Amino acid sequence: MSEGGQAVATRRDVGVWGAAFLALNGMIGAAIFGLPGLLDTAVGSFAPWLLLFAGLGVMPIALCYADLASRFDSSGGPQLYASAAFGRFIGFEAGWMLYAARAAALAANANVLCAYAGALWPPLEGPLTIIVTVGAITLVNIVGIRRAVDTLGGMTMLKVAPLLLIGALGLLFAPIPAPTLPDFSAIEGVALAALYAFVGFEAATIPAGETRDPKRAIPKALLLTVAGVTLLYVLVQLAYTASGIGGSDAPLADLAAKSLGPAGALLLGVTAIISVLANQLSAVTSISRITSSFADQGLLPRWFGRISPRFATPVNSILAVGGIGLALALSGTFVTLAVISTVSRLFAYIACIAAVPRLDFLDGKLRWGRGILLPIVAAALCVWAASHSNVAEWQAFIAFLVVGAFLYLIAGRGRRTS
Structure with a gap:
């Protein structure tokens, strides 16, 4: 990109821990605060093991992403990987669907945050809270990815430490129950909920162009994060199951109250x-780089790729994400978008998983283990998950694919006439 005739480039300010913070906060949002009660009601003492198996199930997908991340040092993540393997159109659609899913999640979480804040102090439950939080997150991203990642680091400690504390205290007060295998139908009924609690790790791959030594840092961050989050989820679920609370709309709040009282x-x-908040910050940091990467490749207007000469960040893409997220959150139309988030994310996952053997073929090498067997296992998990999606999700998914194709055609006409 250029600004006033001078080349303006982003800075590589993100290290291994910064990439890990992006991945972790992409994974841990609001789900863990409601999931323990749901799983405990459905499968009882088997719930911690179900989360362990879900984490192990996601690991092959994360390994495929780690393999791809080790090949590229530019921003874009799934969109870049799919483009290199299958061409610009498939890459655009993969990036577009991930963008739509995460923009919807940003809007949905803004409303969730508003509800949590209102529970602590009723005047906070209103649109002003949404405007202030989305605006602040957008501003932090504009002034620099290092500041965004540093903020994420502090927020990560503040949200993980209480979960570790409550999990540890919960296990001190009650013995761990022996797992009892429930009916398979009960497991299948909540397996997707457990699996989706682990998605979002791909956030670390998107700003690779702003990461130091991304071919080493990002794969390491992905695998460490998925493993760490799996252990954290299992610990929290063990403590909750041992507590005997059972079904609850606010399971971790009830567990904390039992362990520490009202405080x-x-x-x-x-x-x-x-x-x-940390999940939202991670979302803006990562998905704003998708549109910036699109602009760099001529798939969106160059406006989205403008780099701030002062802060060296893709300022217009960040403003666009913040504006879209704010508009969806305030209007409530985020519900329509949120319904496609699971299927659209799986589309991006499958495109990237398939990219591993395809890129190996293009490079003239054959790897039976990581290049063929591992992608088959990862793809089978995604196909199984997609098969459990409902008709409304598939209809919305197809509609957004069509919208993406339309945008791609418009951008293509602009490229031909320029």
């Missing part, structure tokens, strides 16, 4: 707010 419930309320 514990307050601590979990604040932790939930911080968790959602």
Whole structure:
């Protein structure tokens, strides 16, 4: 990109831990604060093991992403990988669907955060809270990815530490129950909920162009994060299952209250707010780089690729994400977008998984283990998950694919006439 005739480039300010913070906060949002009660009601003492198996199931997908991340040092993530393997159109659609899913999640989480804040102090439950939080997250991203990642680092500690504390205290007060295998139908009914609690790690791959030594840092961050989050989820679920609370709309708040009294419930309320804020910050940091990468490749107007000469960030793409997220959150139309988030994310996953053997073929090499067997396992998991999606999700998914194709055609006409 250029500004006033001078080349303006982003800076590589993100290290291994910064990439890990992006991945972790892409994964841990609001789900963990409601999931333990749901799983405990459905499968009882098997719930911690179900989360362990879900984490192990996601690992082959993360390994495929790690393999792809080790080949590229430019921003774009899934869009870049799919483009290199299957051409610009498939790459655009993969990036577009991920963008739509995460923009919807940003809007949905803004409303979730507003509800949590209102529970602590009723005047905060209103549109002003949404405007202030989305605006602040957008501003932090504009002034520099290092500041965004540093903020994420602090927020990560503030949200993970209470979860570790409550999990550890919960296990001190009650023995761990022996797991009892439930009916398969009960497991299948909540397996997707457990699996989707682990998605979002791909956030670390998108700003590779602003990461130091991305071919080493990002793969390491992905695998460490998925493993760490799996252990955290299992610990929290073990503590909740051992507590005997059972079904609850606010399971971790109830667990905290049982372990620490009213102060514990307050601590979990604040932790939930911080968790959602960190998830939103990670979303803006990562998905704003998707449109910036599109612009660099001529798939969107050059306006989206403008780099701030002062902060060295893709300022227009960041403003666009913040504006879209704010508009969806305030209008409530985010519900329509949120319904496609699971299927659209799986589309991006499958495109990237298939990119591994395809890129190996283009490079003239054959790897039976990581290049063929591992992608088959990862793809089978995604196909199984997609098969459990409902008709409304598929209809919305197809509609957004069509919208993406239309935008691609418009951009193509602009490229031919320029």
